[in-house]
Amino acid sequence: MGVSTRSGSSRLQSVNPSNKQQSECNKCNSHSCCIGDGLTPEQFSSLEKIIHLRGPFQPGETIFKMEDPFKSLYIVRSGSVKTEGIMSNGTQLVEGFYFAGDIFGLEAIGDSHYRHDAVALEPTWVCTLPYAQLETLCSFTPRLQHRLFNLLGQKIRQTNSIIGRGRYRKADERALFFLECLYKRNIGKKDGGRENIRLPMTKGDIASYLALCPESLSRSLRKLEDRGIIQNHKNAIEVLDLGTAFNDICK
Amino acid sequence: MGVSTRSGSSRLQSVNPSNKQQSECNKCNSHSCCIGDGLTPEQFSSLEKIIHLRGPFQPGETIFKMEDPFKSLYIVRSGSVKTEGIMSNGTQLVEGFYFAGDIFGLEAIGDSHYRHDAVALEPTWVCTLPYAQLETLCSFTPRLQHRLFNLLGQKIRQTNSIIGRGRYRKADERALFFLECLYKRNIGKKDGGRENIRLPMTKGDIASYLALCPESLSRSLRKLEDRGIIQNHKNAIEVLDLGTAFNDICK
DNA sequence: CGACCTGTTGAACTCCGTCAAGGCGTGTGG
DNA sequence: CCACACGCCTTGACGGAGTTCAACAGGTCG
Numbered sequence: 001m002g003v004s005t006r007s008g009s010s011r012l013q014s015v016n017p018s019n020k021q022q023s024e025c026n027k028c029n030s031h032s033c034c035i036g037d038g039l040t041p042e043q044f045s046s047l048e049k050i051i052h053l054r055g056p057f058q059p060g061e062t063i064f065k066m067e068d069p070f071k072s073l074y075i076v077r078s079g080s081v082k083t084e085g086i087m088s089n090g091t092q093l094v095e096g097f098y099f100a101g102d103i104f105g106l107e108a109i110g111d112s113h114y115r116h117d118a119v120a121l122e123p124t125w126v127c128t129l130p131y132a133q134l135e136t137l138c139s140f141t142p143r144l145q146h147r148l149f150n151l152l153g154q155k156i157r158q159t160n161s162i163i164g165r166g167r168y169r170k171a172d173e174r175a176l177f178f179l180e181c182l183y184k185r186n187i188g189k190k191d192g193g194r195e196n197i198r199l200p201m202t203k204g205d206i207a208s209y210l211a212l213c214p215e216s217l218s219r220s221l222r223k224l225e226d227r228g229i230i231q232n233h234k235n236a237i238e239v240l241d242l243g244t245a246f247n248d249i250c251k
Numbered sequence: 252m253g254v255s256t257r258s259g260s261s262r263l264q265s266v267n268p269s270n271k272q273q274s275e276c277n278k279c280n281s282h283s284c285c286i287g288d289g290l291t292p293e294q295f296s297s298l299e300k301i302i303h304l305r306g307p308f309q310p311g312e313t314i315f316k317m318e319d320p321f322k323s324l325y326i327v328r329s330g331s332v333k334t335e336g337i338m339s340n341g342t343q344l345v346e347g348f349y350f351a352g353d354i355f356g357l358e359a360i361g362d363s364h365y366r367h368d369a370v371a372l373e374p375t376w377v378c379t380l381p382y383a384q385l386e387t388l389c390s391f392t393p394r395l396q397h398r399l400f401n402l403l404g405q406k407i408r409q410t411n412s413i414i415g416r417g418r419y420r421k422a423d424e425r426a427l428f429f430l431e432c433l434y435k436r437n438i439g440k441k442d443g444g445r446e447n448i449r450l451p452m453t454k455g456d457i458a459s460y461l462a463l464c465p466e467s468l469s470r471s472l473r474k475l476e477d478r479g480i481i482q483n484h485k486n487a488i489e490v491l492d493l494g495t496a497f498n499d500i501c502k
Numbered sequence: 503c504g505a506c507c508t509g510t511t512g513a514a515c516t517c518c519g520t521c522a523a524g525g526c527g528t529g530t531g532g
Numbered sequence: 533c534c535a536c537a538c539g540c541c542t543t544g545a546c547g548g549a550g551t552t553c554a555a556c557a558g559g560t561c562g
Contacts, residue, residue, distance in 0.1 A: 110404035156410065163418070
């Protein structure tokens, strides 16, 4: 869930759709992004007909809420999104982070409503994929069906990898693993010569996502900093020696 | 993942296919089980053509291994199955439990191989659903496609519910929540007047699944026993007062 | 019978959550 | 412009929950 561990479509550059026209995704030549990979032009235009661009959402603005009836899947076009649910005791918890090219809302498939809120972390544009129409389109387009099945399988694997195995890790390892995931997505995005992981979410959000209290995360980051692995900033983390540390700490 | 929280198809009785003929599933009138819900007879027979019955697997016997190339989804016909993966440091961890009517192997969709081993917990029969053929069939059968999408969405929700939210719970709550899930599946299966939860897996497996050490689970079960909520046996747990305790402890 | 596996119990220690306080950046209002 | 409040993050001290280590009980299988 959330922070992607894949490599393929994760390099999608974020494109700022400043005009409300359909803008070109520099991977797929379409705003339908990664889901349209490998379609013929005709299939592509069918897909484009059902997709809508929505935005901009301002930081903290809600894209959909738990109570909303499930109508659409979403793809992040630019910006970033968190999803957060609520425990039976009332505490909120962050369930995923999504960046440009990521699809979200998959958890709601087969359900009547969403199970969590989706909130923009920064100025954000999204594409909506009306699900009923998408499913119909899939039944005429084996390639699209194949893509969607694969995305769902991938989502399950990601959840197992990050959430599932994260449970067995200690706080330091969780923090490091999280950074590793973000880092993989940010390859090539060097700010001023140094490799930076930008953090559009708060540290509190990260802590919640990792099932840690904010204090524990803060201490873990401090430890990593003391070891010379990272440098901790307010809205970013500077990467000094992530690779070897990762192999070292997470074995 | 694993322990199902749904209610609909969970009541599928386990059927012992003692003859290798196609045997009747008493919900779907077919060994294709829940996935074939709502298909026309012709669609049904297409589905049945690609499905194969395999078994019996003996306790501890492997149904598929991590290294195996992904070829098929599986449905538990009778008996029960655990899936277990391996952490980077080498420790094994149980990722799911599956009972009659449950589908497993979904995590492998879109991947070249399985990500974990599947092991029978007791004498077990399974149905194999060759995935490539299933996908092809889906593209001719919107209803089947719909079912499979829904199963995938459901799987994601289950994982989020049990694994995701379980992380924030304390040991006692995790144990209780796990029992609650099993109990819901076992409604109507009263052994000798008292409500029993049969445990085909070891306590160690359960502990691993809940991300606890076996000692902690043992102590948690003891606490629940002392409170008069359950009675702990070797391969079963007797339910005394689960409902109120659940509302009480998990709020 | 003894070897082995699973599960349970006790004691010591470790990690992390909780509580409390303070620093820093930002926005607001005087 | 400064004062102040507020949210976010950090740091320290403490305590509790859970892991680790060790020993043992009960069942199963050779």
